[in-house]
Structures are given as structure tokens and as C-alpha cells.
Amino acid sequence: MPPDASAPLVALQDVTYRVGGNVLVEHVSLAVAPRQIVSLIGPNGAGKTTTVRLALGLLQPSEGRVARRPGLSVGYVPQRLTVDRSLPLTVRRLLSLTARPTPAEAQAALDETGAGHLAGREVHDLSGGEWQRVLIARALLRQPALLVLDEPVQGVDVTGQAELFTLIRTLRDRRGCGVLLVSHDLHLVMAATDAVICLNRHVCCSGRPDRVVRDPAYRDLFGDAATALAVYAHHHDHVHDATGAVVPVEGHHHHDHHDHAHHNHG
Numbered sequence: 001m002p003p004d005a006s007a008p009l010v011a012l013q014d015v016t017y018r019v020g021g022n023v024l025v026e027h028v029s030l031a032v033a034p035r036q037i038v039s040l041i042g043p044n045g046a047g048k049t050t051t052v053r054l055a056l057g058l059l060q061p062s063e064g065r066v067a068r069r070p071g072l073s074v075g076y077v078p079q080r081l082t083v084d085r086s087l088p089l090t091v092r093r094l095l096s097l098t099a100r101p102t103p104a105e106a107q108a109a110l111d112e113t114g115a116g117h118l119a120g121r122e123v124h125d126l127s128g129g130e131w132q133r134v135l136i137a138r139a140l141l142r143q144p145a146l147l148v149l150d151e152p153v154q155g156v157d158v159t160g161q162a163e164l165f166t167l168i169r170t171l172r173d174r175r176g177c178g179v180l181l182v183s184h185d186l187h188l189v190m191a192a193t194d195a196v197i198c199l200n201r202h203v204c205c206s207g208r209p210d211r212v213v214r215d216p217a218y219r220d221l222f223g224d225a226a227t228a229l230a231v232y233a234h235h236h237d238h239v240h241d242a243t244g245a246v247v248p249v250e251g252h253h254h255h256d257h258h259d260h261a262h263h264n265h266g
């Protein structure tokens with residue numbers, strides 16, 4: 001292993017992004033370590049997608065710095081994909097449009113996301129959950145060290161949402177990749193991710209889910225939904241650290257050296 005194996009895959013350091021006269025995000029710092037699942041949450045227009053695009057290098061910060069590991073391979077599932085789902089297009093063909101996988105590689109990626117049986121289907125026939133699995137399979141073709149998922153459970157029913165979060169965790173465990181995701185589902189984010197960044201143009205609070213749900217800034221932002229979750233979190237007696245290992249919460253004074261959400265490069 002290289003000496004910097006646990007160093008972040010990507011880190012935003014005090015990043016501000018302006019366009020026209022508008023400040024879209026302000027003084028945002030965050031980092032994603034290998035094997036860590038980091039969630040961005042926040043209201044509509046909070047700057048979540050902007051932050052993702054800054055992390056990916058698709059936007060350049062007005063101030064601050066974005067550091068990515070040299071040669072970092074990224075699999076990105078954008079919030080909106082410019083594929084016209086009304087045109088005839090099979091799943092197999094979709095996967096061959098950008099990457100050039102062999103048929104076996106494409107099938108392996110689909111199998112890995114539980115979409116192996118969908119290879120010959122038309123994309124416009126897919127359910128919301130099937131579509132997301134296909135898009136994640138497409139992102140896996142790049143063998144990503146970092147998987148970036150912008151609202152991976154949009155258009156998916158409640159059961160399907162939980163299954164997708166399980167899939168994301170499984171991919172992390174199997175591939176050892178880091179994951180940066182945007183989600184509006186507070187319950188799943190808190191239950192299934194390692195670190196949470198609560199964004200409302202600036203970072204309101206961040207850290208381990210069990211801490212964020214107790215943070216007044218988080219409760220201010222999400223109101224009743226947040227309060228309900230705080231009760232839930234009280235009965236949730238463990239979280240997962242950056243390696244995916246279970247860390248007990250209640251009565252355990254965990255030295256939080258794995259928490260990269262506030263990672264500071266000095």
C-alpha cells in the first residue's frame with residue numbers, strides 16, 4: 001500500500017463558488033476518504049450539486065482549493081442524465097455509449113448492481129430503481145476509486161431506496177471505493193452513511209450521523225423531520241467508521257480519528 005492510503009480521495013478546502021453576482025456555495029470544506037460514504041444533505045438550492053461538481057473538477061472554485069488524488073478514477077451518476085429515455089435504447093447499448101466495455105465487462109457491472117437480467121431491456125421500460133442500478137453499473141465501468149451519486153434514490157419507492165443504500169454499502173465493501181452522495185432521504189442517510197455534510201450554501205454542521213442528528217443547526221434546517229430522526233438515532237447504538245467497521249455509540253468515547261468530514265490539511 002502507498003503511504004498515503006488513508007489520505008482523502010478528494011478534499012474541498014474552504015471553497016467558495018460564485019457565478020454572476022450569486023454565491024452558490026461559501027467556505028465549504030469536506031473530504032472523502034477511501035471506503036468512506038459521505039452524504040450531502042440540504043434543502044433544494046442549497047448547493048449540493050454545485051459542491052459535487054466542484055469536487056469532480058467540473059467547476060472551478062472562486063476561492064479555496066479542491067485536492068484530488070493524482071490519477072483518481074471517478075464514477076459519476078449525475079442528478080439528471082441527458083439520455084432521452086423515450087428513444088429506443090437497450091441497457092446494453094447505453095453502457096457502451098461512453099465507455100467501451102467488452103460484453104462480459106458490461107454484463108459483470110450489471111450483475112454487480114443486481115441489474116444483470118436487464119441487459120436486453122429498453123431503458124424506457126425500466127422502473128426508477130432499475131434505472132438507478134443501470135446508471136450505477138455504468139459508473140462502475142470506470143473502476144472508480146470514488147463513486148459520486150447525485151440523488152441515487154430519486155424516483156424510487158421506499159423499499160427500493162433502502163435496497164439501493166444496501167447496494168451502495170456492498171459496493172463500498174467489495175471495491176473499497178469512497179462514495180460521495182447527495183440524498184434527500186434523511187433516514188437512510190443517517191442509517192447507512194459514515195459522515196454527513198449538512199449544507200445550506202455553507203456547511204451548517206457535519207460529522208458522524210449520530211452527532212449531526214443532535215446538532216441544533218441540523219434541527220433548525222430540517223425542523224420536525226430532524227426531530228423525529230433524533231429519537232430514532234437515540235436507539236441506534238452503532239455507526240460505521242471510515243473502514244465500514246461497526247463503532248458503538250452509547251457510552252463509548254470514540255476517538256474520532258476516522259472522521260474525515262472535518263479533515264483539515266492545515
Ligand SMILES: Nc1ncnc2c1ncn2[C@@H]1O[C@H](COP(=O)(O)OP(=O)(O)OP(=O)(O)O)[C@@H](O)[C@H]1O
Nearest residue numbers: 019020022024042043044045046047048049050051
Ligand atoms: N450557473 C448558474 N448560475 C446561477 N445560478 C445557478 C447556476 N447553477 C446553479 N445555480 C443556482 O444555485 C443554487 C444551488 O444549486 P444546486 O443545484 O447546487 O442546488 P442543490 O442543493 O443541488 O438543489 P436540489 O436539491 O434542488 O437539486 C440554485 O438556486 C441554483 O438555481
